Amino acid sequence: MDLAYVCEWERWPKSTHCPSVPLACAWSCRNLIAFTTDLRNDDQDLTRMIHILDTEHPWDVHSVNSQHSEAITCLEWDQSGSRLLSADADGQIKCWSMADHLANSWESSVGSLVEGDPIVALSWLHNGVKLALHVEKSGASSFGEKFSRVKFSPSLTLFGGKPMEGWIAVTVSGLVTVSLLKPSGQVLTSTESLCRLRGRVALADIAFTGGGNIVVATADGSSASPVQFYKVCVSVVSEKCRIDTEILPSLFMRCTTDLNRKDKFPAITHLKFLARDMSEQVLLCASSQTSSIVECWSLRKEGLPVNNVFQQISPVVGDKQPMILKWRILSATNDLDRVSAVALPKLPISLTNTDLKVASDTQFYPGLGLALAFHDGSVHIVHRLSLQSMAVFYSSAAPRSADEPAIKRPRTTGPAVHFKAMQLSWTSLALVGIDNHGKLSMLRISPSMGHALDVSLALRHLLFLLEYCMVTGYDWWDTLLHVQPGMVQGLVERLHEEYTRQNAALQQVLSTRILAMKASLCKLSPCTVARVCDYHAKLFLVAVSSTLKSLLRPHFLNTPDKSPGDRLTEVCAKITDADIDKVMINLKTEEFVLDMNTLQALQQLLQWVGDFVLYLLASLPNQGSPLRPGHSFLRDGPSLGLLRELMVVIRIWGLLKPSCLPVYTATSDTQDSMSLLFRLLTKLWICCRDEGPSSEPDEALVDECCLLPSQLLVPSLDWLPVSDGLASRLQPKQPLRLQFGSAPTLPAGPPDGLARAPGQPRIDHLRRLHLGAYPTEECKTCTRCGCVTMLRSPNKTTAVKQWEQRWIKNCLCGGLWRRVPLSYP
Numbered sequence: 001m002d003l004a005y006v007c008e009w010e011r012w013p014k015s016t017h018c019p020s021v022p023l024a025c026a027w028s029c030r031n032l033i034a035f036t037t038d039l040r041n042d043d044q045d046l047t048r049m050i051h052i053l054d055t056e057h058p059w060d061v062h063s064v065n066s067q068h069s070e071a072i073t074c075l076e077w078d079q080s081g082s083r084l085l086s087a088d089a090d091g092q093i094k095c096w097s098m099a100d101h102l103a104n105s106w107e108s109s110v111g112s113l114v115e116g117d118p119i120v121a122l123s124w125l126h127n128g129v130k131l132a133l134h135v136e137k138s139g140a141s142s143f144g145e146k147f148s149r150v151k152f153s154p155s156l157t158l159f160g161g162k163p164m165e166g167w168i169a170v171t172v173s174g175l176v177t178v179s180l181l182k183p184s185g186q187v188l189t190s191t192e193s194l195c196r197l198r199g200r201v202a203l204a205d206i207a208f209t210g211g212g213n214i215v216v217a218t219a220d221g222s223s224a225s226p227v228q229f230y231k232v233c234v235s236v237v238s239e240k241c242r243i244d245t246e247i248l249p250s251l252f253m254r255c256t257t258d259l260n261r262k263d264k265f266p267a268i269t270h271l272k273f274l275a276r277d278m279s280e281q282v283l284l285c286a287s288s289q290t291s292s293i294v295e296c297w298s299l300r301k302e303g304l305p306v307n308n309v310f311q312q313i314s315p316v317v318g319d320k321q322p323m324i325l326k327w328r329i330l331s332a333t334n335d336l337d338r339v340s341a342v343a344l345p346k347l348p349i350s351l352t353n354t355d356l357k358v359a360s361d362t363q364f365y366p367g368l369g370l371a372l373a374f375h376d377g378s379v380h381i382v383h384r385l386s387l388q389s390m391a392v393f394y395s396s397a398a399p400r401s402a403d404e405p406a407i408k409r410p411r412t413t414g415p416a417v418h419f420k421a422m423q424l425s426w427t428s429l430a431l432v433g434i435d436n437h438g439k440l441s442m443l444r445i446s447p448s449m450g451h452a453l454d455v456s457l458a459l460r461h462l463l464f465l466l467e468y469c470m471v472t473g474y475d476w477w478d479t480l481l482h483v484q485p486g487m488v489q490g491l492v493e494r495l496h497e498e499y500t501r502q503n504a505a506l507q508q509v510l511s512t513r514i515l516a517m518k519a520s521l522c523k524l525s526p527c528t529v530a531r532v533c534d535y536h537a538k539l540f541l542v543a544v545s546s547t548l549k550s551l552l553r554p555h556f557l558n559t560p561d562k563s564p565g566d567r568l569t570e571v572c573a574k575i576t577d578a579d580i581d582k583v584m585i586n587l588k589t590e591e592f593v594l595d596m597n598t599l600q601a602l603q604q605l606l607q608w609v610g611d612f613v614l615y616l617l618a619s620l621p622n623q624g625s626p627l628r629p630g631h632s633f634l635r636d637g638p639s640l641g642l643l644r645e646l647m648v649v650i651r652i653w654g655l656l657k658p659s660c661l662p663v664y665t666a667t668s669d670t671q672d673s674m675s676l677l678f679r680l681l682t683k684l685w686i687c688c689r690d691e692g693p694s695s696e697p698d699e700a701l702v703d704e705c706c707l708l709p710s711q712l713l714v715p716s717l718d719w720l721p722v723s724d725g726l727a728s729r730l731q732p733k734q735p736l737r738l739q740f741g742s743a744p745t746l747p748a749g750p751p752d753g754l755a756r757a758p759g760q761p762r763i764d765h766l767r768r769l770h771l772g773a774y775p776t777e778e779c780k781t782c783t784r785c786g787c788v789t790m791l792r793s794p795n796k797t798t799a800v801k802q803w804e805q806r807w808i809k810n811c812l813c814g815g816l817w818r819r820v821p822l823s824y825p
Contacts, residue, residue: 001379001393001431001443004481005726005736007058008439009037016040019438020048024072025421027432028081029346030816031055031475032103035421035434036072048072050086050096051740054103054783055430055477056725058440060818061740062104068092074122076167079129081475085167087119093169093179100791101809103783103816112179112189117171121204121216123276125178125234127163128154128212130277131472132350133367138464141501146464147471148350152277153212156180156234168206168232170216174198178234180241190241194218194230203271207279215248215279219268223286226250227271251327255286255293265293270342274370274384277348281330281385283370285339292339294372295332296387302326331387336374343371343422343431345384347468367428369445373419379433381445393443395435427465430478444481459487463494470513473814476520477784480727485525492518492528515539516813520784523728533629533719536785537612538639539812540765544605545642547803548649551598555590564591572645576686580651580678592652594799599657601797604768606653609646610662610677611715616643617680618714620697620705629719637689644685647678665713673712680704718763723786764789766807767800784815791819 009017017037025035032054039047048068053061066072070089077084084096084106091114099105130152137145154163166180166188174195180188194201194216202221208214214232219225229248234241253268255261265286274281280299285292304322347367369381369390377395382388395417419433419441431443447461462479469476483491499507499514519535522528549565562570571586616630633639651674654661664673683701688694708714724743726736738744762771764779766789771777778791793804811817 001381001391001445003393003735004430004442004444004730005058005738006439006441007738007740008437009740010742017049017438019420019434019436020071022071022073023420023434024075024086025423025432025434026075026077026084027423027425028077028084029079029426029472029474030081030103031425031477032077032081032816033058033423033432033440034075034077034084035440036066036075037438038071048088050075050084050106052084052104052106054816054818055432055442056727056783057818058442058726059738059740059743060104062106064096064106066094067108068094070118073119074169076122076124078124078165079127085122085124087122087169089118091115091117091119091171093119093122093167095167100819101817102780102819104818110181110185110187112167112177112187114169114171114175114177114191117173117175119169120172120201121170121206123168123206125155125164125166125168125180125214126152126208126212126277127165128152128157130210130348132348133464133468134350135367135464138460141498143467143471143498143502143506147468150210150348152208152210155208155212155214156236158183164236168214168234170194170201170204170206170218172201174201174218176216176230176232176243176245178241178243180234180236188236188239188241190243192243192245194232194245195228195247203268205271205273205282207273207275208277209279210277215273217271217273217282219271219284221267223253223256223265223268226252227268227282227284249299249325249327251297253284253286254295254329254332261293264288265291270339272342272344274344275346275348283342283344283384285342287338290338292336292374293333294336294339294382294387296330296385297327298330299325299327330385333382333387336372337378338375339372340375341371341373341419341422341433343373343424345370345424345428346426347428369428371422371424371431373422373433375416375418377416377418379419379422379431379443391445395441425478426474427469427476427478429465430481447482455487459490459494462487463491463498466491466495466517467498470510470517473513475784475815476517477727480520480524481730483521483524485527488521488525488528492521495521512539512542512812513814516785516815519813520727523723530629531632532785534632536720536787536812537630537633538636540608541612541639541642543806543812544609545646547806548602548605548646550802551594551799552591552649555588564588567591568645568649569641572648573641573689573691576682578679578682580648580675583648584651587648587652589652589655592649593656594653596657598797598799599653599660601795601800602653603660605803606650606660607662608768609643609650610664610674611717613643613647613677613681614664614708614712614714615717617677617684617705618708620684621702629717634684635688635694637685640681640685641689644678644681647674647681650674651678667711671711676711680708718765720765720786723784725784725786762788766804766812767795769794779820780817781820782811782813782815783818785811785813787811787813787815788820 018040020036020038027033034052037049039049048066050064050066051061068088072086072088074087087093094108094111096106096108099107130150132148132150134146140146156164158164164180168178170176175191176194177191200220201218203219205217216230216232219227228250231246231248233244255265265288267287269287270285272283282297285294301323304324345367349367368384370384372380379393380389381391417435420436422433424431429445431445433441447458465479466476515535515538519532522531552564575583575586577583616633619630622628666673687697761773764771765787779788780791781788
């Protein structure tokens with residue numbers, strides 16, 4: 001493990017952020033981190049704050065006055081990573097969601113209340129989606145073998161089997177409360193006691209079973225008391241929420257049954273299920289003022305022994321033997337320093353071998369480890385079942401031997417800086433910690449866990465996790481932390497190979513996601529950074545093509561099953577004529593008739609297509625330079641075919657509305673620019689299309705492309721702005737020191753020709769509208785690729801609104817939006 005960056009608060013004279021007690025932290029699958037602080041002013045009044053940040057831009061933190069009257073005890077993200085639950089010590093629960101789908105703008109609209117009863121555990125209801133990762137099959141060709149869907153029932157379903165959304169919480173007095181979000185927006189809330197004899201609940205955790213039930217674990221804080229488990233069933237009866245509870249077997253910690261250590265660890269300080277969907281395994285930590293011990297327990301079915309007398313009366317044969325559930329200890333640590341925080345892995349790795357017998361090549365896999373933070377400032381990654389140490393990080397103190405007993409370590413004067421809350425990322429390759437000074441630290445966790453791995457095995461680990469993110473739709477920022485510039489080319493090629501092995505239907509589903517993933521990887525190496533522009537241009541081209549084709553309607557409703565868009569693709573692929581008018585006459589032009597206002601509103605998108613074709617053809621003579629944007633398109637048959645189809649569509653629409661055509665600056669008034677570009681584009685497409693043998697462009701084509709700049713003014717395309725994120729700046733393993741609310745001055749790393757000069761006009765990358773050098777409209781930018789677009793739509797045409805609606809939640813690359821000031825860079 002090593003430190004990637006640290007972000008801390010600026011000290012203000014009249015108010016200051018101090019760590020809340022308790023401190024809550026949560027990490028979403030979109031790589032958003034939420035944590036709490038208390039804002040203290042001169043009068044010592046506390047304001048309970050919730051801070052939400054994107055890991056790529058940690059300084060751009062969005063701080064919300066939570067309006068919680070008491071300390072916030074729990075934070076919990078939903079499965080999509082777009083909504084957040086917060087609960088406090090007064091029994092109030094709030095649900096936060098993005099305002100205008102912006103990652104730095106949040107609002108609370110719904111919630112629930114158990115008045116005066118502090119919440120000690122909180123969770124969203126399970127939606128029934130569970131994926132298992134088979135690490136031992138990471139070399140398989142099919143994604144279906146590597147990642148299998150596990151049969152898992154939702155906690156509650158609506159009509160038709162759709163999962164019902166809601167949350168469940170446990171209070172300090174032993175109540176369980178469930179709130180259900182109905183499709184109408186109404187919230188159904190019900191509260192029930194966990195058992196007849198209610199007692200104090202100091203610690204609790206919630207897990208889910210495959211049958212749709214919920215398991216709640218509770219402890220009163222004393223290691224001399226049992227850890228209780230309850231099954232909770234939720235249902236809706238007569239439009240009311242109903243809760244049924246049942247007591248499950250309990251356990252006593254092993255350290256309390258050892259006579260030598262019976263009173264050594266008086267308090268249970270941490271109680272966690274190993275995973276939200278793994279109710280059969282639980283982690284317990286008991287502590288004293290100076291030391292701790294950690295135990296891992298597993299719930300198993302065991303045969304109940306039958307007395308010989310009853311065996312003679314009615315012999316027990318095979319599976320007729322009575323079974324009982326019983327907790328068995330899997331492993332326990334020796335005496336440790338006092339544990340201050342625990343973080344559990346979210347990666348659903350499937351262990352095919354039982355319990356501790358894991359395959360040798362996966363025993364150091366990051367998803368198998370959980371993190372323990374200690375009061376001496378160190379962090380240990382230990383195996384989630386055997387509790388054996390896998391990696392160690394020391395924050396500030398000098399490294400110590402892992403074998404050195406905690407009791408013999410010299411104590412420093414005053415409390416050491418240590419993590420009070422921790423969370424592992426969704427691939428377990430990064431760890432965030434909030435210390436007792438309110439500082440946020442981001443740590444990398446090596447895929448090899450500090451053990452020597454050859455480059456091919458390290459690449460296989462990273463490739464496997466990238467594929468997992470591609471299949472699930474999770475953000476892969478934490479994986480990029482471990483990609484060195486020398487790995488980029490190999491990872492992109494291997495990723496493409498694995499993608500092409502999948503069936504056609506899956507390739508179509510993942511087509512845009514793999515382009516975005518390749519673009520984010522290519523940003524990490526100066527040798528491949530120009531290809532980032534190509535991947536984003538291809539994303540935009542595919543989106544424009546699908547949108548324009550969706551506007552086409554069959555002239556008669558009883559036409560064959562092929563849509564006008566499919567017929568356009570078929571005709572353009574079949575007819576290789578370089579004359580655009582001869583291709584056009586083979587189409588039913590009545591299917592291309594659109595409203596005049598719609599055509600005029602689409603002019604900016606059509607202009608981009610025309611400019612891009614001209615730019616590509618003009619750059620053909622320089623095709624030997626891979627650092628030039630657009631290089632990969634010159635040998636990409638499918639993309640050139642898409643451009644060819646769009647040129648035909650634009651030609652037809654130009655007959656209906658000449659003002660919607662792309663505008664070119666030609667040296668001759670009689671120059672038919674569209675025909676010229678289509679003819680050259682067709683010749684280039686024939687050289688590299690899939691149906692025929694691939695060949696190099698002939699000299700005549702290259703010569704004609706050399707003459708293009710003298711016939712038409714070649715536009716300077718506005719490529720995506722340079723991203724101000726951290727991923728590409730974290731390659732040297734030197735931690736960055738950042739400050740909340742203050743954007744750092746980071747060295748720019750784009751190649752010459754891609755950087756925008758100061759004062760150069762900016763552009764809306766989705767609408768292709770010029771915003772001027774100093775925009776007056778509010779804008780939003782993508783947290784990943786840096787794409788910029790206006791926050792409010794200036795258009796009223798239905799077709800353009802349809803285009804804009806596609807990107808209301810996410811960018812082209814799948815990244816989240818964040819609001820930027822008017823003077824964005």
